[in-house]
Amino acid sequence: MKTFTTLLYLFCSALVCSAKSPHILFIVADDLGWNDVGFHNPDMITPNIDKLAYSGLILNQAYVQPVCTPSRNSWMSGYFPFRSGLQHLVILPQQATCAPLNRTYLPQELKKLGYATHMIGKWHLGFCSWDCTPTYRGFDSFFGYYNGAEDYYSHVIQKGKDFRDDKKPTEADGEYSAHVYAKRARQIINDHNATQPMFLYLPFQSVHEPIQVPKKYEDMYSQIKNDGRRKYSGMVTAMDEAIGNITQALKERDMFDDTLILFTADNGGWPTYSGNNYPLRGSKTTVFEGGTRAASFITGAGINAKNETYNGMLHAVDWMPTLVAAAGGSISNADMDGMDQWTNIQTRTPSKRTEFVYNLDDMNPPLTGHAAIRYGNYKLIQGYPGMYPGWYKPATVEVNQEIEELPYERYDEKTWAGQNMLFDLDADPNEHNDLSREHPDIVKKMSDMIQEYKRKMVPANYPANDPKSDPSNYDGFWTPGWC
Incomplete structure (x- = not known):
């Protein structure tokens, strides 16, 4: 498959593509609040994130869904959750469902353009069938977990282990997940043939609860007396360090200048678990701005900007057609909710979007x-x-x-x-x-x-828990094959 993809890219380069497709690094911070990054709040220690944000375009009105499964399906498919049956909460481990399989996902579109596609981190789009999982939905490789809210060291959620290297269940080695993901990202970058465009989707576990972080990062916020907020802030900084290590790997391979980097939260921060959206109103799970207006920026290849802010209205559904356009392709699907905003972002012209559904x-x-x-x-x-x-x-x-x-x-x-x-x-x-x-x-x-x-809404696909999902049936791992 890798040989075929490389040949496809070379064919595209020689006969079809008029410009070099950029590498694309799509970073997602889980449950990160509007007020939890240095470029919005100087009390946060995020030098790597801030440097990237200030080198490009800070997105002031980039919207997501109130919780994570709907947001992830939005940017992978280009469809609003209420048209996908994913408008109600998130997919739970025991539910025999997943994101609609009749939709083409972002990595599948990028593979048509010759991209190598890799995913590291949190999926949370369903796993009861293998067809629902990342390597069946366009990713050449997957290293991460299917569910949400697992332990950062043991990778356990609800008494089941949840960690995969492609399809292979993998035992935890006790290392903090942000470090594990950065290490795998560096490996992928180092092994990649830089003449072929690469799509690396990196949805971090950080900074979703449980609130866990190595003490050295917590100690960087000794002035914070609230235990949860101190640890949470350390989690943000640990993620920032991981992002710095990944971008350094791109520089060492001379790939950085050819890489388009998108950073976004999947929803707002959760005050009950120390995330913060101030001065925006509300929280994760709400349709107020604090739950839906993401800390976000875009920088790198194709973005001729420095320390600028874009106030155009963007929604998570727009990232699918926008990133495909940045890669040199296009989406000809009038039914899709997402809009190609690539030229608007590049030229800082008004957004095509005038409305969206929260x-x-x-x-x-x-x-x-x-x-x-x-x-x-x-x-x-x-x-x-x-x-x-x-x-x-x-x-x-x-x-x-x-x-x-x-x-x-x-x-x-x-x-x-x-x-x-x-x-x-x-x-x-x-x-x-x-x-x-x-x-x-x-x-x-x-x-x-x-x-x-x-009139376009489909009923929420939110089934009761299915006992066939029990990890004890699969050597203690949450495993596909029961729906």
């Missing part, structure tokens, strides 16, 4: 917000917005911090039915002033837009 979730209770839509500078939230409605400053002093919640356990459909919140995000990006009573005409127009989108 989420549409009709299951009760809707754990990640019932419904929300952006149209121009206005944002409408309908019904339950998610569990965390407040503004949460970093817990740097307090030993304990009160986190205001709207627990779904006490969700009352009648309480939220028909409730609207309207915000002007140009004038009020932190969502303090609800304008719904002042502008009923705008509420009506945007409500009608939501109803129109609902």
